[in-house]
Amino acid sequence: MIIAERYHDISCGHRVVGHEGKCRFLHGHNYRIHFTITASKLDPVGRVLDFSIIKSHLCEWLEHHFDHKFLMWEQDELLEQLLEIQKESLVVVPFNPTAENIAKYLVEVVGPNQLADTTAKLISCKVEETSKCSASYSID
Numbered sequence: 001m002i003i004a005e006r007y008h009d010i011s012c013g014h015r016v017v018g019h020e021g022k023c024r025f026l027h028g029h030n031y032r033i034h035f036t037i038t039a040s041k042l043d044p045v046g047r048v049l050d051f052s053i054i055k056s057h058l059c060e061w062l063e064h065h066f067d068h069k070f071l072m073w074e075q076d077e078l079l080e081q082l083l084e085i086q087k088e089s090l091v092v093v094p095f096n097p098t099a100e101n102i103a104k105y106l107v108e109v110v111g112p113n114q115l116a117d118t119t120a121k122l123i124s125c126k127v128e129e130t131s132k133c134s135a136s137y138s139i140d
């Protein structure tokens with residue numbers, strides 16, 4: 001299999017509902033998000049997908065939707081209070097925003113939507129919360 005990879009850095013807040021330690025508090029990370037793309041065949045030039053298209057379709061999606069925002073699980077008990085304080089900074093997501101769930105959402109929901117007009121497929125995503133800690137999600 002031939003793959004193409006590109007990463008993008010964003011700053012984003014979150015809290016992990018049910019976390020036993022300090023990750024239950026409102027906090028944020030300088031996330032580094034790695035995208036892995038494949039295609040059934042290379043294009044006539046010899047590419048999985050031009051890197052600029054990965055940027056415009058996936059990296060810029062992160063920039064517009066997650067960067068400098070706060071990811072909030074739709075079932076978080078603090079949601080209503082935070083919506084009253086600063087609604088425009090919140091991104092209400094259908095998952096508890098762990099690195100694992102962010103990676104899964106990007107691969108299962110964002111990738112298919114954003115790459116629908118291409119011949120490529122997002123097959124894996126790695127979400128780094130720090131240079132030491134990351135989670136990945138992959139499909140075949």
Ligand SMILES: [Zn+2]
Nearest residue numbers: 023028029129
């Ligand atoms: Zn965190």
